[in-house]
Amino acid sequence: MEQMTTQRAAQIAGRMCERTVVVFGDVMLDEFVWGDVTRISPEAPVPVVEIRRESVRLGGAANVLANLLALGARAMIVGVLGNDRAGERLRATLEEAGALHAGESLVLDEERPTTVKTRIIAHNQLVVRADRERRTPIEGGTEARIIAALRKLLRDADAFVVSDYDKGAVTPRVLTDVLPFARELGIPVLIDPKIRNFDSYHPATLVTPNHHEALRLTGGEDDTDEGMARAARAIRQKLGCDSVLITRGEHGMMLLEGDGEPVYVGTAAREVYDVTGAGDTVIATLAASLAAGTTLVEAATLANHAAGIVVGKLGTATASAAELVASFRGEE
Secondary structure (H helix, E strand, O other): OOOHHHHHHHHHHHOOOOOOOEEEEEEEEEEEEEEEEEEEOOOOOEEEEEEEEHHHHHHHHHHHHHHHHHHHOOEEEEEEEEEHHHHHHHHHHHHHOOEOOOHHHHHHHEEOOOOOEEEEEOOOOOEEEEEEEEOOOOOHHHHHOOOOOHHHHHHOOOEEEOOOOOOOOOOOHHHHHHHHHHHHHHHOOOOOOHHHHHHOOOOOOOEEOOOHHHHHHHEEEEEEEEHHHHEEEHHHHHHHHEEEEEOOHEEEOOEEEEEOEEEEEEEOOOOOOOOOHHHHHHHHHHHHHHHHHHHHHHHHHHHHHHHHOOOOOOOOOOOHHHHHHHHHHHHH
């Protein structure tokens, strides 16, 4: 595989600023409660966390959007919010971050809570995570509003991302309607999949499971290079998608493009502190790169570097265009 230069990375990053990506999926808030542990509770053998500070980040599909904005791309998001304070906060955070048309494209569902993941962290270690969510699929009226919002926004898009966190917003009905519509518009369609909706992810340009998901989707157990290649071919055959990219943690990525031979991309991470949201960074960088006119191998190389940046940060994080370009300087 040909090595990417800093000059080429900068050229692509410059083009990202001129592109628009639509994201659809399970939007959520990531809450972080930071503190210290100095004693064990007398009530039960659990640590007592003395809270020092709290922070909120965009999570799930909203983190994909945050990563796109960090790269300089224009981004729009379609998702479902509950009629609650968390939903109000999520909408406001998205608008502050720079999401285009967030007031119109976020669908309110009175029957569902806004998904919130609360992580309590002490001494840079996760102590516990508490989730507030409803994972049952959305109902027909909400589906119809999502389809209408997507059909409107996709007409002005250069790429489309489906970020499925299996929280109920992504359904076969929505996928069956909007994926062929996006294909007709001629824009790249990228999908971060889950098992529940697997049979509905078509047509698609690129499907991006991690190695655990790839094995579960295909019933395999072999996580070697050869096993991943077999899994990718099985996924591509089942879905009829153009290409498959499997993220493999410390082993980097494997890209199967069309009927060609797999391409293996070694990890670019220097130090790993937290893998939270790394998959969001990968698919966001892939989408922004393809929207900017790169090859799939170039997009995978950039995404691998972006993931290497965010796993070196604690909590839900993003990689900026400047950080991404700078990450290539040490390889020349």
